[in-house]
Amino acid sequence: MMARASDRDMTVIDGLIVSNWSRSIFEEMVAGGLSAANCTCSIWEGFGQSMRQLAELKHLMRDNADLVTPVYSVADIDRARLEGKVGIILGWQNSTGFGDDLRMVALYAELGLRVVQMTYHTANFAGSGCLEGVDRGLTDFGRDLVAALNEEGILIDLSHVGAQTAMDVVLCSQKPVAYTHCAPQALKEHARNKADEELLAVTRRGGVIGVTMFPPFMPRGNDSELNDYVDVIDYVVSLCGEDHVAIGTDFMLDFPQERVDQFLQDKGNGRKLLSPTKPKFPNELQRISQFPNLTDAMQRRGWKDAKIEKVIGGNWQSLFAQVWR
DSSP: OOOOGGGTSSOOEEEEEOOOOOHHHHHHHHHTTOSEEEEEOOSSOOHHHHHHHHHHHHHHHHHTTTTEEEOSSHHHHHHHHHHTOEEEEEEESOSGGGTTOTHHHHHHHHHTEEEEESOSSSOOSSOOBTTOSSOOOOOHHHHHHHHHHHHHTOEEEOTTBOHHHHHHHHHHOSSOOEEEEEOBTTTSOOTTSBOHHHHHHHHTTTOEEEEOOOGGGSTTGGGOOHHHHHHHHHHHHHHHOTTSEEEOOOBOOSOOHHHHHHHTBGGGTSSBOSOOOOOOOOGGGSSGGGTHHHHHHHHHTTOOHHHHHIIIIIHHHHHHHHHOO
16 A cells, blocks of 8 residues: 555645645645645736735745745755655746736746746736637737747646637647646536546647646535545546646635635626635545545545556656756
8 A cells, every 4th residue: 555645755746726825724735745736826916916925925935944945946846845845836827927028937937936827717918718708819929928938947827718728828839738727528517627628638748637626616516525526537537648637626725705706806806707606625625634635535446556646746747847947
């Protein structure tokens, strides 16, 4: 029997966590045995506020250096695991933090930004989101942005991106891209879920699918149990292959309600995009500290050790090695 994730005998990476960052969240990440996680520090914000939020997270990381460490390279993930810490990968769920100045891509890359989603729900300078009324695809600025992100070694995320814009990015990018947190449309009809062909388009070019367990995207919604989540992961593995599937929980923890409401409004203060929801995660995986239960569920399913190691973190690490500079 393989050691549990909390034993730190394997690399465990969460492809997307968006939470109200604090020492208590970091403690949960350590307790859950995470080696690293893509941690959101900008969604609707422009350049100035994105820079402030990045600075705040960096200061919080310094104040809690006994628990977490910044990730600039794949080697930093290995070091974090060996030291019993969690590597914090700085990520955005939108590209609005660059404004309309592509020179900012190199600046943020120097500061440690390693994952950027092209759009969040609706349209921006780069293209359209999955909730935009008409998806007009990647703009010319968006193509230039893809080239800049490739050049600086920043992973491109398509999770909230519209289908046409996402396909344009896949074809335009010189490096593999990812859905850091999504679920298959074949199992649940939802605007945020992805059709099989969209998933395959990413993986055929070497990308990775981070499967989320966010209840509204699951076939049984708030009634989902941990085994239901493993069922969804298994579906994507069967479709895309075990070398291209990973975990992207989309844990959204400890936010005040007004902050959650901003995620569901266009640009954070406009029209309502989705109805408010109170997601109920499976009892066995309601908090990050319960992450080892996911590995246990995979073992009970009869997954081989090699498959678990790939999906629980190895595939993210391999993708980062290809994309990051």
